[in-house]
Amino acid sequence: MSTLALAARDSSTMVRRQLKRLLRYPSMTVQLVVTPVIILLLFVYVLGGTLGDGIGGGRDAYVDYVVPGILLMTAAMAATGTAVMVATDMTEGIIARFRTMRISRASVLTGHVVASVVQQLLSMTVLVGIALAIGFRPNASALEWLAAIGMLTLFAVAVTWLSVALGLKSPTPEAASNAPMPLVLLPFLGSGFVPTDSMPTALRWFADYQPFTPIMETVRGLLLGSPIGNSAAIAAAWCAGTAALSYLWAKRTFNKS
Numbered sequence: 001m002s003t004l005a006l007a008a009r010d011s012s013t014m015v016r017r018q019l020k021r022l023l024r025y026p027s028m029t030v031q032l033v034v035t036p037v038i039i040l041l042l043f044v045y046v047l048g049g050t051l052g053d054g055i056g057g058g059r060d061a062y063v064d065y066v067v068p069g070i071l072l073m074t075a076a077m078a079a080t081g082t083a084v085m086v087a088t089d090m091t092e093g094i095i096a097r098f099r100t101m102r103i104s105r106a107s108v109l110t111g112h113v114v115a116s117v118v119q120q121l122l123s124m125t126v127l128v129g130i131a132l133a134i135g136f137r138p139n140a141s142a143l144e145w146l147a148a149i150g151m152l153t154l155f156a157v158a159v160t161w162l163s164v165a166l167g168l169k170s171p172t173p174e175a176a177s178n179a180p181m182p183l184v185l186l187p188f189l190g191s192g193f194v195p196t197d198s199m200p201t202a203l204r205w206f207a208d209y210q211p212f213t214p215i216m217e218t219v220r221g222l223l224l225g226s227p228i229g230n231s232a233a234i235a236a237a238w239c240a241g242t243a244a245l246s247y248l249w250a251k252r253t254f255n256k257s
Helices: 003-024 025-054 057-092 096-098 103-131 140-171 173-178 180-183 201-209 212-224 232-254
Strands: none
Touching: 003 103, 025 057, 025 103, 057 103, 057 140, 057 173, 057 180, 057 212, 103 140, 103 232, 140 180, 140 212, 140 232, 201 212, 212 232
């Protein structure tokens, strides 16, 4: 069996390990699914009327506007859980046992990443289902839906590799739980909940040029038909660059540990 085939086999084993781990400890998965849904309901039913009037469409228009931002927040929350699991593996000795076995070292991290991306996509699917039930009305074609899913998947891969790297660098699982938290806040500091042109000048500059904004604008444009401009290219570049640099950082940290 070739080296590549062995690595693929070991990676699939580690993916199954992580998925079984998520099923064995469902409380974190439930929390990561329920929290974005609660945020969606709060913003739509508590603040949606006022914020919707601000964008010129009332609560119904605000449901459409806010969903892309909460989708990214959902992925960021799930990636935070990944950092905790990576740090737990590093501190509880299981990695030392893996090192004594004839398995691909890269498969350990690959298992975390693939399982986390699956979890994020499932969480985002639940969120979209709830959003549709309360009035989210995308007008995307099948091709546009596929493009939006592709962008969200690329984003999920990027934030997951970043969280894996942060988890490897964290001395304890508790520290790992705090390291990716800025990712959860970035949709608030972008175009996730209100248009950036309503912000003060300095904050608007940050909101316009931080990485989450072009991703949210791309997903929003694909699902709702609003102009995308060059947001898709910028979003893809941010995601690809973050994924590549985070992968190299995680690989180097893991090999040195």
